[in-house]
Amino acid sequence: MKLHISHIAAYAPGLESLPDWQRWAAQSSPPLPVGDAVPALGEMPALQRRRLDRAGRLALHVAWQCQPQPEPAVPQVFASRHGDVGRTYRMLEQLASEGSVSPTQFGLSTHNAIAAQYSIARAFTGNYAAIAAGTATAEAAVTEAQGLLADGAPAVLVVVYDEPLPEDYAGFDPQPQAAYAWAVRLVQAGPDDAGFSLSAEAIDANGAAGDPPVPQGLLALRFLLSNAAELVNHSGQTRWRWRRH
Secondary structure: OOEEEEEEEEEEOOEOOHHHHHHHHHOOOOOOOOOOOOOOOOOOOHHHHOOOOHHHHHHHHHHHHHOOOOOOOOOEEEEOOOOOHHHHHHHHHHHHHHOOOOHHHHHHHOOOHHHHHHHHHOOOOOOEEEEOOHHHHHHHHHHHHHHHHHOOOOOEEEEEEEOOOOHHHHOOOOOOOOOEEEEEEEEEOOOOOOOEEEEEEEOOHHHOOOOOOOOHHHHHHHHHHOOOOEEEEEEOOEEEEEEEO
16 A cells, blocks of 8 residues: 655654754764653643653654644554553552552553543544554554555554663663654555555564664654655564655
């Protein structure tokens, strides 16, 4: 399926506007975003906004930029390798020291909680999904979107986000760590629309390329923002191929 991007948004510390990201993507070796900045997320009511940690603010900021007006008929795919891992880690610390955790914090730590907060804030009662697929999380999100479009959805909002793992966990992930979020509103491309496709093929895991200089999700964003003809990402025994049309 050929996909067309009708809206795109991204945010990371130091990269807060689309021109910032376009300049980042144009570099031969884009730097890893670093910093602690978070978006203000003024669009969301303060009572709900206070329930979000950094991961949630990143994700919902870019979602709102792609959907300035509510779209009840447009399904959403939220995708993150680790979800709201900072909140989860604090809960584990609390469990170890106190023997119990807050039910509210537990409810907000589940992998679909950020998507749920967005649906509540936008009064959305339609279909949304929360996806985690390791290093292929961005690819899995777009694959899910393709299925929804093939099933008749007029468009799909895809939101990909992550934040660095806590120090105790970081050593178990060889990929670089960064706080970032990006969102695209995807539609099926018409005959005259610029677009891209995504496909997968099985490979020998031993032949996969080494770890990238930035998270794999940011490599996908770089492809979407650039004029590159192709991007090949590896995840386990799968080779993912992004192609521009």
